[in-house]
């Protein structure tokens with residue numbers, strides 16, 4: 634059936650922690666997201682019955698003794714917590730996780746679920762890809778090509794977009810897409826300086842939310858899933874700590890912010906290709922790791938102390954930090970159509 638309000642394209646944020654889609658129907662942006670994770674356990678009648686009772690969506694795969702129950706996406710977190718186990722992750726540090734044999738298959742399943750009802754032959758999908766780490770020519774070709782392949786198998790027409798640039802497209806229309814976009818994600822921090830919608834300089838920093846979770850877990854002895862839930866529910870960066878966990882989280886948050894500030898300083902000090910902007914430009918912070926209250930203030934303080942060389946008009950949060958990358962990818966797609 635053909636709808637008159639079909640989205641003309643989809644923006645897809647292929648994040649280490651979450652996959653987000655943006656589409657547009659009747660002039661409104663709409664978002665959907667799934668945790669980029671799953672839990673797999675051997676099938677048993679009991680397990681299947683309890684999942685049914687708990688209302689947890691699952692998939693059964695394999696046959697006979699190889700039969701498995703897979704809980705993909707958002708519900709995997711609750712299921713992992715119930716089983717006191719860690720969820721498995723299709724991606725790691727911004728790219729396909731080389732030690733997860735189901736990496737591409739699970740990604741495909743999650744993207745398929747998220748785009749259900751919107752896919753059609755040749756639908757343009759702009760998907761986010763990370764930038765190379767500062768000073769390294771990391772090979773992102775395999776990751777990039779794998780995502781493109783998955784999208785083609787789903788009948789879509791894939792185009793990659795740099796993650797930091799997507800943040801600029803999402804948030805900086807008022808400066809004609811001049812400014813610095815930063816996405817603080819699960820696996821990486823992605824930075825892009827854009828001048829009139831042209832990406833002038835971009836890089837990634839290999840520390841994000843997962844680094845905070847796993848580092849804190851080694852100190853407190855808890856599962857990383859537990860740490861992540863605590864971090865998302867009640868953590869703020871304000872110098873006062875209710876308990877040991879919050880104090881530990883603060884230490885690693887500072888580490889992520891410092892690594893990013895150092896990256897910014899190094900990238901902008903070394904580059905002879907930075908155009909003369911004429912006037913101060915804005916810097917926008919997005920991504921789940923930037924969500925806790927107090928993050929922006931702490932970041933700006935450490936950035937100021939580093940004597941960042943470029944004049945900034947402001948350092949502000951993105952409007953909806955969890956959706957900026959997907960929205961910006963869609964904005965890029967719509968501009969090309």
Ligand SMILES: Nc1ncnc2c1ncn2[C@@H]1O[C@H](COP(=O)(O)OP(=O)(O)O)[C@@H](O)[C@H]1O
Pocket residue numbers: 646647648649650651652817818819820821841842843861864865866919920921922923924925954955
């Ligand atoms: N409300 C929140 N408060 C604190 N941290 C959050 C919140 N929501 C998500 N996060 C953290 O943000 C990270 C994921 O951010 P996201 O932008 O989705 O990353 P990615 O695009 O890399 O998947 C995870 O480490 C997650 O724990």
Ligand SMILES: [Mg+2]
Pocket residue numbers: 646647648649651653818920958
């Ligand atoms: Mg993301």
